[in-house]
Amino acid sequence: MDEDTIILQKPLSQLIADQIKARIWNKEIQFGERLLETELAEKYDVSRSTIREAFKIMEIEELVVSQARKGTYVADFTDQDVAEIIELRTLIEASAFMKAIPRLKKKDFQELDKIMEHMKVGADKKDWNELFDLDMKFHSYVVNLCGNSRIIKIYDSLQVQIRTFLMHLDKYYSSHQSFYDEHKELLEALVSTDTETVKERVKNHIEYVEEKLLGVNQENNKLEPEEV
Amino acid sequence: MDEDTIILQKPLSQLIADQIKARIWNKEIQFGERLLETELAEKYDVSRSTIREAFKIMEIEELVVSQARKGTYVADFTDQDVAEIIELRTLIEASAFMKAIPRLKKKDFQELDKIMEHMKVGADKKDWNELFDLDMKFHSYVVNLCGNSRIIKIYDSLQVQIRTFLMHLDKYYSSHQSFYDEHKELLEALVSTDTETVKERVKNHIEYVEEKLLGVNQENNKLEPEEV
DNA sequence: TTAATGATGAATGTCGACAATCGACATAAA
DNA sequence: TTTATGTCGATTGTCGACATTCATCATTAA
Numbered sequence: 001m002d003e004d005t006i007i008l009q010k011p012l013s014q015l016i017a018d019q020i021k022a023r024i025w026n027k028e029i030q031f032g033e034r035l036l037e038t039e040l041a042e043k044y045d046v047s048r049s050t051i052r053e054a055f056k057i058m059e060i061e062e063l064v065v066s067q068a069r070k071g072t073y074v075a076d077f078t079d080q081d082v083a084e085i086i087e088l089r090t091l092i093e094a095s096a097f098m099k100a101i102p103r104l105k106k107k108d109f110q111e112l113d114k115i116m117e118h119m120k121v122g123a124d125k126k127d128w129n130e131l132f133d134l135d136m137k138f139h140s141y142v143v144n145l146c147g148n149s150r151i152i153k154i155y156d157s158l159q160v161q162i163r164t165f166l167m168h169l170d171k172y173y174s175s176h177q178s179f180y181d182e183h184k185e186l187l188e189a190l191v192s193t194d195t196e197t198v199k200e201r202v203k204n205h206i207e208y209v210e211e212k213l214l215g216v217n218q219e220n221n222k223l224e225p226e227e228v
Numbered sequence: 229m230d231e232d233t234i235i236l237q238k239p240l241s242q243l244i245a246d247q248i249k250a251r252i253w254n255k256e257i258q259f260g261e262r263l264l265e266t267e268l269a270e271k272y273d274v275s276r277s278t279i280r281e282a283f284k285i286m287e288i289e290e291l292v293v294s295q296a297r298k299g300t301y302v303a304d305f306t307d308q309d310v311a312e313i314i315e316l317r318t319l320i321e322a323s324a325f326m327k328a329i330p331r332l333k334k335k336d337f338q339e340l341d342k343i344m345e346h347m348k349v350g351a352d353k354k355d356w357n358e359l360f361d362l363d364m365k366f367h368s369y370v371v372n373l374c375g376n377s378r379i380i381k382i383y384d385s386l387q388v389q390i391r392t393f394l395m396h397l398d399k400y401y402s403s404h405q406s407f408y409d410e411h412k413e414l415l416e417a418l419v420s421t422d423t424e425t426v427k428e429r430v431k432n433h434i435e436y437v438e439e440k441l442l443g444v445n446q447e448n449n450k451l452e453p454e455e456v
Numbered sequence: 457t458t459a460a461t462g463a464t465g466a467a468t469g470t471c472g473a474c475a476a477t478c479g480a481c482a483t484a485a486a
Numbered sequence: 487t488t489t490a491t492g493t494c495g496a497t498t499g500t501c502g503a504c505a506t507t508c509a510t511c512a513t514t515a516a
Contacts, residue, residue, distance in 0.1 A: 011498090011499065011500090012499075012500075013499085013500090046500080046501085047500055047501045047502065048501090048502085049499085049500060049501065049502090050499085050500060050501085053499090053500095069506090069507060069508065070508080071508095
């Protein structure tokens with residue numbers, strides 16, 4: 001272990017789960033890779049029980065999959081998985097955004113504006129990592145206003161999954177600037193408070209992520225790939 | 229424990245989770261009740277580790293909620309929770325049904341017809357328990373055709389939750405016969421394969437469950453309550 | 457050569473015990 | 487009486503060890 005500070009209050013298993021999650025994001029652990037209880041227990045200097053609990057936590061977040069007596073594996077995001085996640089996200093987010101519209105107060109727009117300012121900086125710095133963080137913040141902020149804790153929970157889980165497979169791509173079919181512009185348009189739709197406009201823009205926005213970031217449906221797409 | 233047959237192949241923790249779930253359905257365990265690891269370990273004659281694992285399994289199904297160092301509690305379905313679950317179900321099911329329509333084959337309709345026949349028998353016997361089982365089968369069958377494993381998973385979890393709080397009501401604002409009729413109409417809509425018709429009927433159907441079974445929005449409802 | 461069988465090591469499932477923490481009650485101070 | 491503090495039992499968190507199951511590979515028979 002890097003540190004042995006005595007923080008606690010959170011269970012060790014939760015901390016371990018966070019560490020493993022970070023490792024996956026950093027590509028130190030690959031998709032589909034098997035996670036061995038014994039090995040990780042030794043690595044983090046904790047017991048196997050603790051690792052097991054950490055696995056369960058990550059299983060709830062759908063970051064790992066475990067089969068009885070077959071072991072625990074990091075989720076493997078095939079094209080099929082990505083398509084499923086995006087379909088579900090579209091469904092959930094379009095609905096949540098529409099429910100959020102009438103609840104948007106002045107201070108909410110101020111908050112969203114602030115995120116957009118940071119995103120502008122991130123775009124100038126061409127920092128995808130920061131842009132993705134702000135992207136998550138932006139969308140989560142609106143979805144959190146929908147008032148349905150179960151929808152919010154599912155959405156959070158989807159965000160983690162999306163973030164995870166985005167981190168594992170080695171190039172994106174979009175510029176940092178247009179990523180910013182996309183969110184700017186989405187915000188303008190929200191300001192209009194017109195449900196149909198918002199619904200359309202959310203769907204377009206997610207389509208954008210699918211096509212321009214992931215590069216799927218490239219046969220219909222003439223853009224030149226940009227390096228990250 | 230009732231039996232000590234040596235089945236296995238499934239982890240003990242999974243079997244324990246099933247048993248506890250059954251106990252909740254049978255009202256032997258109340259909503260919001262605290263589940264003590266020690267007590268259950270003794271009751272089922274297993275170690276606390278096993279009970280802990282069972283809790284995690286139920287947590288994934290959202291049947292229990294656990295807070296670090298505060299314990300694990302059976303989910304408490306407040307009116308707010310029920311509203312959230314139904315909202316989510318409407319969203320998910322309407323979408324899944326529409327995606328399922330073009331995939332419905334002859335043998336699928338035969339299967340659904342068979343379920344309806346059983347439901348007719350259940351309605352004649354005025355057996356809510358059986359009707360609810362068949363209701364779950366009917367809806368799950370169609371949703372399973374949608375092709376998105378994540379949507380199916382969420383739907384399964386919702387079914388379990390709905391089934392759970394339905395079992396805890398002591399009366400329903402609907403007759404067994406009209407429960408059957410509702411599904412008959414839903415099936416006819418599917419046969420028509422018209423997306424808009426199906427979408428409408430799914431929403432009406434879930435509204436029906438909400439109003440006629442749960443008795444919410446009774447101010448707009450002149451029906452006399454029927455005993456179970 | 458191929459398929460079936462059996463032995464061996466590795467990994468998961470389960471266990472009981474100890475450690476850390478929480479909640480409730482009793483006691484004391486204001 | 488009310489609030490604060492300290493003790494103690496109860497409960498969860500973590501641990502290391504044993505039991506069971508799985509996967510691999512060598513061996514053997516066809």
